[in-house]
Amino acid sequence: MSPSEQELDAALAAAHLPALVLSMVHLTGDPGWLKPEWRPTYTPLARGDIGVPEAEQARLRAAARPVIAAHLSGELKPAPTPGPELVRQMMDFIAGTEIPAGYVDFLSDELALSGDSSKTPDWSEDERRAAGSMKVLVIGAGMSGLLAGIRLSQAGVPFEIVEKNAEVGGTWFENTYPGCRVDSSNHMYSYSFEPNHGWPQHFSTQPVLLDYFRGVAERYGLRRHIRFETTVEAMDWDEAAAQWRVRLRLPDGAVRTETATAVICAVGQLNRPRLPDIAGRESFEGPAFHSAQWRHDVDLTGKRVAVIGTGASAFQFVPEIAGKVARLEVFQRTPPWCFPTPHYHDDVPAGMNWLLEHVPYYDKWYRFFLFWTATDGLLPAVKADPDWQGPPTAVSQVNAGFREMIAQALAAQAGERADLAAKIVPDYPVGGKRALLDNGVWVRALKRDNVALVTEPITAIEPAGLRTADGALHDADVLIYGTGFQASNFLWPMRIKGRGGRDLHATWDGDPRAYLGMTVPDFPNLFMIYGPNTNIVVNGSIIFFSECSVRYILGCLKMLAASGARALSPRVEAHDVFNARVDAANRGWAWGAPQVSSWYKNEKGRVTQNWPFALVDYWRATLAPDPEDFEFDKATAAVA
Known part of the structure; x- marks a missing residue:
């Protein structure tokens, strides 16, 4: 069933426009869609910014609209698969840059325009x-x-x-x-x-x-x-x-x-699951479990909860439980780097899902875009310079600049909480560990009145809670390990x-x-x-x-x-x-x-x-x- 005008407009509004351009090339067989004014220019870590003026984006959508309508009505069938030279031009277009020659056969295989790739078994x-x-x-x-x-x-x-x-x-x-x-x-x-x-x-x-x-x-x-x-x-x-x-x-x-x-x-x-080697671990009197073995029978409502670890799992579950517990103490050994990802919890717009399903090749090129941007683009920022003479918080000049950008984003979330900012900005190079994706909920959880981020080392686990190196006993009703795996x-x-x-x-x-x-x-x-x-x-x-x-x-x-x-x-x-x-x-x-x-x-x-x-x-x-x-x-x- 063809969409209404409003539904088609909503789909076009949600489109990743560079992928839309390439699907138009497939439908029409016309490489003229690869207009220089529609070629994207991406901003690092900026979601959705393709560097194309709004007026040109509107022109693009208006041009695509009748083509999609003609396809849906059966008047227009996809043109033959573009040849290798045009496919290469299309790759460069959606990447917003000239893709190195050594990547072309690799990316063509991943794109799999014919439906098969080198990964499909071909046995006699x-x-x-x-x-x-x-x-x-x-x-x-x-x-x-x-x-x-x-x-x-x-x-x-x-x-x-x-x-x-x-x-x-x-x-x-x-x-x-x-x-x-x-x-x-x-x-x-x-x-x-x-x-x-x-x-x-x-x-x-x-x-x-x-x-x-x-x-x-x-x-x-x-x-x-x-x-x-x-x-x-x-x-x-x-x-x-x-x-x-x-x-x-x-x-x-x-x-x-x-x-x-x-x-x-x-x-x-x-x-x-890996449990930390802390003295007295078996002595804790309340429920204690690893995040990978979550106890859904344990109601955290109104409880004093201690979480050990600030890795990927804790980063996800701490904001979820912070609002229901009476008191939450998060014990951190090393803070994670967090890459700004505003859409981390966002829904995919219905219009985007519609395009993926109904517009030929749009899904392949959208996945290609995601794959290319996540392929090797960040590697130069985490490459070590053997002649680097700077501080050990970075491994190169480029890495130091990347670090500064992410550190500023984290510190800005802490706002007036200078004490918190000092705890959440890592002192090791960006890329030293897998970074987490950050849309602000982690730091907002840590800023809650009932939440504390503890950086004093844990010296022992006792029946009533956790003892830290400063001698303090942190009382807890429930202990959750977010301590990773073996x-x-x-x-x-x-x-x-x-x-x-x-x-x-x-x-x-x-x-x-x-x-x-x-x-x-x-x-x-x-x-x-x-x-x-x-x-x-x-x-x-x-x-x-x-x-x-x-x-x-x-x-x-x-x-x-x-x-x-x-x-x-x-x-x-x-x-x-x-x-x-x-x-x-x-x-x-x-x-x-x-x-x-x-x-x-x-x-x-x-x-x-x-x-x-x-x-x-x-x-x-x-x-x-x-x-x-x-x-x-x-x-x-x-x-x-």
Whole structure:
């Protein structure tokens, strides 16, 4: 049904105009829409500012209106897909700058105008037949595990998913604390091949995200492949049979051992809560729980509540509970950097959702815009200058300028509360830790009369509350830990033994490493998604990394199918050279600076989490596995 004039006007008023221009090129086939006066000029951190005068914006909307109406009436069909040269011009237009040549093939693949991309499995009939004898076990039915199941199904590879929870969704099933929401734009934090044109907010809440992943599981028929409330306790590589023997704990408590040709670990990094090592933790007499294990049976109304931690979770739930508690004390060790994001809690206008659904290619180009602006644009601001002689609160002149801009924004929110301003502006470089998205609710919560931000170190937890270094006892009825996760304990608590009984965690010795974050020497046919050094700090969405990783893992399975080999694992030299490059590069960023302490680093001070190169580099490195990087089981066949 065609919209009314008022509805169409409302949609055009809500449009991201550069994306609208490019959808008009698709509908009309006319590159004349790429007018210089309509080309955007973006202001850093300024939401919605495209640098186009209001009069020109009105002209653009007026010109687009009859084109959309003609399309909706059936009078106008989309023109043939533009050629590569025009697509390049369109990319430069929406980016507001000339996109570097090295990014074009990468961004064209992400744009996927034809509907497919390099991430869609493309297997021959012979490879599919060979894969029919495989059995792949996927551990985890969160975002990455569901993605692995989809791609395995598309390639015709038999698989099963085991999930410790009673439902799909992973972190979006487990984290139900008040205010829980995503911190990447939803139109980018979603599978590239499964857009949702009905996101209610730009950064949606946990129930909405869980519904999205549940819907994906249903649409792709994944539930029949999933065994819920089942945990993996141990895995042992059977050299003679060239397969994994996997010990499962079933819902009824029984133990069963099953075999698999390959195992894909999609267990995530942030799913095992970490509690602080504070004396007397078990002595507290009131309810105490971690934010990832929220006690919804505990009514906080009128209670004295103590919160330990000011990371991403506390940043979201503290403003939600501050208005109902009698007294709230937030204990901070290190303040977070907060990037101004005024629309963090805003609804997506109905007109925008209408355009995403009804105007051809508008959704692709809007996602492209979000992807490009979040790709590598902020990296120069967090790059360390080896010759920097300034204060340790920055790592370069550019970083110092960026710091000043964000610090001023935070201090302005504190207003007359100079005492608060001194506590909320970090003393480490911007980019040292993942920044949070700030629309003002955090500082407003801290400014409430019933809220206090405590920076005195906690020395002990006592039955009645928390004791700080100044000797004060902070009475509390409820204690909430917002203290993060055991991020560096990859694949814990599973016990994994590879060739010759080699134990994976003993091999890592607290310093996890993997080739491209996915494979480890002497652990054949074992793959990880979101493994060591595949995290991001200021650029991109983790779904992008998962899609690249799954593409690469499917490529490894395809090599097995094509070669007839039984198993593969990375060569030690390839693994070691890669990790040496990663370590050297990580030292060159704000998060690798010696004065920065964060969960990105392990106890030895090494950055085990982060990818230290551009997103395009991970995309290119994971396009397809190189057989030269691997050792193949020669018992059956040798790789060609």
